[in-house]
Every structure is written in structure tokens, then in C-alpha cells.
Amino acid sequence: MHGQAENRDMATVGLQSIAKSFGATKVLGGVDLSIADGEFLTLVGPSGCGKSTLIRIIAGLETQDSGSVAIGGLGVDHMRPHERRVAMVFQSYALYPHMSVRSNIAVPLTMSRMTMRQRLPLVRLMSRSRREIMRGIDADVAAVAAQLQLEHLLDRRPAQLSGGQRQRVALGRAMVRNPDVFLMDEPLSNLDAKLRVHMRTELAELHKRLGVTFIYVTHDQIEAMTMSDRVAMMDAGEILQLGKPSELYDLPASIKVAQFIGSPAINLLPATVGPGGRVELFGRPLARAVEEPAGSAVTLGIRAEALSIGQADPGHGARASFSARLRRKENLGSEFILHFDLAGPDASGVTMRATPASAALVQESSEVTLTFDEGLCHVFNSAGRRLEARDGSSRNTIVSLKAWP
Ligand SMILES: Nc1ncnc2c1ncn2[C@@H]1O[C@H](COP(=O)(O)OP(=O)(O)OP(=O)(O)O)[C@@H](O)[C@H]1O
Ligand SMILES: [Mg+2]
Structure with missing residues (x-):
């Protein structure tokens, strides 16, 4: 001792x-x-x-x-x-x-x-x-x-x-x-x-x-x-x-870390790399560019708090659109977790954090436009490693996930 x-x-x-x-x-x-x-x-x-x-x-x-x-x-x-x-x-x-x-x-x-x-x-x-x-x-x-x-x-x-x-x-x-x-x-x-x-x-x-x-x-x-x-x-x-x-x-180094840390779990959407390294979500280019050959499959990780309901400011950066339909509202008291279905072929759905006030604006089964801040999302390569954004392409772009067609 x-x-x-x-x-x-x-x-x-x-x-x-x-x-x-x-x-x-x-x-x-x-x-x-x-x-x-x-x-x-x-x-x-x-x-x-x-x-x-x-x-x-x-x-x-x-x-x-x-x-x-x-x-x-x-x-x-x-x-x-x-x-x-x-x-x-x-x-x-x-x-x-x-x-x-x-x-x-x-x-x-x-x-x-x-x-x-x-x-x-x-x-x-x-x-x-x-x-x-x-x-x-x-x-x-x-x-x-x-x-x-x-x-x-x-x-x-x-x-x-x-x-x-x-x-x-x-x-x-x-x-x-x-x-x-x-x-x-x-x-x-x-x-x-x-x-x-x-x-x-x-x-x-x-x-x-x-x-x-x-x-x-x-x-x-x-x-x-x-x-x-x-x-x-x-x-x-x-x-x-x-x-x-x-x-x-x-700055999660990999998909596994991104998935484990954070609740609700980060949304993962399949995406591809287009010309100039631009990431394409459901076939439409985002502002985000990565050092990855065109045609590569990547995964876009979007935190539940990076999503919000409503149209993006017109003329504000690139637009991607796909359909989102509210499946379920989960009331946690101080906030809601909203579960959306996507019509995309591989995407099962996304979850979003919402204040009670903004959750009250949407009804279950209704179709809405979701927007997200590209600055708050991550791109992972096919091996699951996070890719750095190229030359500031991650900054402050708002992307719309447009309403159900
Ligand atoms: N004495 C043992 N004999 C054989 N296998 C063992 C022994 N102790 C642990 N293992 C195995 O080693 C692996 C790691 O076990 P460990 O208890 O370290 O995991 P853990 O990360 O603490 O998991 P948990 O979160 O469930 O506690 C498991 O597959 C477990 O079955
Ligand atoms: Mg243990």
C-alpha cells in the first residue's frame, strides 16, 4: 500500500x-x-x-x-x-x-x-x-x-x-x-x-x-x-x-461510428458520385463534391437534426428532391421524432427531430418537403470510410427533399 x-x-x-x-x-x-x-x-x-x-x-x-x-x-x-x-x-x-x-x-x-x-x-x-x-x-x-x-x-x-x-x-x-x-x-x-x-x-x-x-x-x-x-x-x-x-x-471516421453515436441513429441514404466528384442523391447533384471517381457508390449520412420541414430558400444552392411521407410521430415530450417513408428504390426512410410546434404542422400519412443542410451531412465510400468534402463544397447549402410526387 x-x-x-x-x-x-x-x-x-x-x-x-x-x-x-x-x-x-x-x-x-x-x-x-x-x-x-x-x-x-x-x-x-x-x-x-x-x-x-x-x-x-x-x-x-x-x-x-x-x-x-x-x-x-x-x-x-x-x-x-x-x-x-x-x-x-x-x-x-x-x-x-x-x-x-x-x-x-x-x-x-x-x-x-x-x-x-x-x-x-x-x-x-x-x-x-x-x-x-x-x-x-x-x-x-x-x-x-x-x-x-x-x-x-x-x-x-x-x-x-x-x-x-x-x-x-x-x-x-x-x-x-x-x-x-x-x-x-x-x-x-x-x-x-x-x-x-x-x-x-x-x-x-x-x-x-x-x-x-x-x-x-x-x-x-x-x-x-x-x-x-x-x-x-x-x-x-x-x-x-x-x-x-x-x-x-x-467527424465520424466511418459509417459504423456514425451509426453508433447519436440518437436517433443517423439517416443513411444511397448515393452516387457524378461528374466532377459531385455527390448525386437519387440522381440529382448536390453541392457536395468528394475525391472519388465518377460512378462510385457512396452513402450519405444525414443526422436527424439536420432535416427540417419546408421548402428550401429558392435559388439557395443545389436542389435534390425525393418523396417523403410521414409514417409516424414519436412524442418524446420535449421534442418529436418524425419517421418518414421515402419513395426511392433503396431508401427505407428517414427520421427527423422536430419541435412540438413544427411536428404539429404535419399529419401522419401526409406528404411534405424536407430540407437539409449539406454542411451537416457526411459522405462515406463503399468501404464505409468518411470522405472529406472537396474545396468547401460542404458549406451551408440547403437541399430540398421534395414532396411526394
Ligand atoms: N471467459 C470467456 N470464455 C470464452 N469467451 C468469452 C469469455 N469472456 C468473453 N468471451 C467472448 O468474448 C467476446 C467479447 O466479450 P466481452 O465480454 O469482452 O464483450 P463486451 O464488449 O463487454 O460485451 P457486452 O456489451 O455485452 O458486455 C464475446 O464474444 C464473448 O462471448
Ligand atoms: Mg461487457
Whole structure:
């Protein structure tokens, strides 16, 4: 336990070519990742992409086949989990049901500060040194309980707590070890929606207060977007993109990232490249041009908030038109998600974000004109990579998706 405080400023985490297979299944294909001291880094990605495996390798709960893990610049591959100065919080909380909240939080300290003998029930009553250690542990537990507002719950059993309270106990048990790195594997996924929003804020504040490194796993992209300094989006054992949340949202490197980040999911429409690299949507040229040979098939990605109802300003850039018919309005309270059908041969439909006021202007089954801002859409090549817009051709052009013919 010595040396923790001195190394507090050294809690970087470095992963080098981490590969892992379970039998014939390749789960991680050589992951490289550098996490800064004090950073909140989130791993996101679809179920089964290897997030838990990666975080368990950092914790030392799983051994990689090749590659190395460094914490604070020191290789930790030979270290057991409790020697790594990391603490892990699991989705399932993993609390001991027969123990009080106090004892649950104290577990890591009892394990590290007491000998086997001192933990025995009989020794408990007579040993003086044990009483001293206990006092120290009690003080540490009290300090953590105060930070997490658990003081009034210390004598309860886990079964007598709400989901959010249990999650705070699990956090407390991690905090009491005073780790340099917190590893959290979907810690909020067992909570109901409202509590999850609340705990999101609490975790972000806790991170700020403690100033230590957080590595956080979730497949909830809203959690990833709202809490993280950086997000690593994983798929099939690889990191597809690493960057600030806004970078993943505004400049997704690929269709997979664009589809995963953002809710509702980005609209994807089939398009082609015409003469001069101009992108053609349903046979009509947009203002957008890309460095791609004419005749190439591309995909146009349009965020739901880039669409709006109504005619484009006449004479305002290029026009593309295709038919859109309102299939369904989804009322989210503060806003609507409108689902449109398209008459195009391959396009199944588009979704659009709308204020309640603009949603009220359209009826289900009615035909409308949609417009979109080309500056807010992305073009992907046939391999799914995002293509840069050529010479400012993405700027501020409004395109109409004209009414049902
Ligand atoms: N102990 C194991 N033995 C065999 N296969 C495993 C083992 N642990 C994980 N896997 C497999 O490795 C792959 C990655 O699993 P992992 O738990 O890392 O995914 P994940 O990204 O955390 O998914 P989820 O979002 O569902 O939690 C999956 O295909 C899983 O079935
Ligand atoms: Mg997992």
C-alpha cells in the first residue's frame, strides 16, 4: 500500500498491442491505447466487441495473450489485481448480502490491513492491534460514506437499499482503496432510466473531485457522450475511433461510428458520385463534391437534426428532391421524432427531430418537403470510410427533399 500518494500524479494507463482469444474466438486484435492521468475515458461499442475483456485485462482479472499494460509508466503484467492500484466497479455491484454497508465498504481494507489471524472472530475480541486497525478502517469508511452520502445507511444490508444506493456502496468499496485508476464496467446499466441520469452526474462530479483516471465501459452512447473526456469506440476487438465525444459525433471516421453515436441513429441514404466528384442523391447533384471517381457508390449520412420541414430558400444552392411521407410521430415530450417513408428504390426512410410546434404542422400519412443542410451531412465510400468534402463544397447549402410526387 505504500507509495500510493507519491504516485498520484502518475496514473496514466498505457496499452500496447493487447491481443486476446478465447479458444478459437479472437476477442481483441492488438489494441493500442494511451490514457492520460486524470482522464475520463469511455469504451463504447456493441455487445460482444471486447470492452469487458479489455478492462478486465487492465484490472489483472484476465491475462492477455500478447501485448503489455502499464500503469503510471510501470509495466504491471506480472502484478496481481490488488497490486495494480486500480479498483473495479461491476455492473452487478457484487456486494456481500449478509454484510452491512459498513462492512461491505470495509472489505478491501480488512483484506489488506489485517492478517488472516486478526480476521478470525475470536481474535477479534482480544487483540489490541486489531482494535487499532479497526479504528483506522472505520475512519476511512466514514470518510468515503460522507463523500457518497451513505452515512445514514451504514448499518443496512444490501437488500435494504435501492439500486442507486447499492451502486454507491459498490463505488464506496472501490474508493476506500484510494486507487489511482477506477475501472467501471457498465456500472449504471442495472438502474432505471431516471436514476441512471442522476448517477451520470454524480459519477462525473466524483471524477472531478477525485481527479483520478477513470476508464468506463458502457454501450450507452449517451453516457459516453456526456461524461467522457475522450471516447474509444470499439468494434470486433478493434478501436475504430478515439477522440473527444464531439469529434466522434461531428467527424465520424466511418459509417459504423456514425451509426453508433447519436440518437436517433443517423439517416443513411444511397448515393452516387457524378461528374466532377459531385455527390448525386437519387440522381440529382448536390453541392457536395468528394475525391472519388465518377460512378462510385457512396452513402450519405444525414443526422436527424439536420432535416427540417419546408421548402428550401429558392435559388439557395443545389436542389435534390425525393418523396417523403410521414409514417409516424414519436412524442418524446420535449421534442418529436418524425419517421418518414421515402419513395426511392433503396431508401427505407428517414427520421427527423422536430419541435412540438413544427411536428404539429404535419399529419401522419401526409406528404411534405424536407430540407437539409449539406454542411451537416457526411459522405462515406463503399468501404464505409468518411470522405472529406472537396474545396468547401460542404458549406451551408440547403437541399430540398421534395414532396411526394
Ligand atoms: N471467459 C470467456 N470464455 C470464452 N469467451 C468469452 C469469455 N469472456 C468473453 N468471451 C467472448 O468474448 C467476446 C467479447 O466479450 P466481452 O465480454 O469482452 O464483450 P463486451 O464488449 O463487454 O460485451 P457486452 O456489451 O455485452 O458486455 C464475446 O464474444 C464473448 O462471448
Ligand atoms: Mg461487457
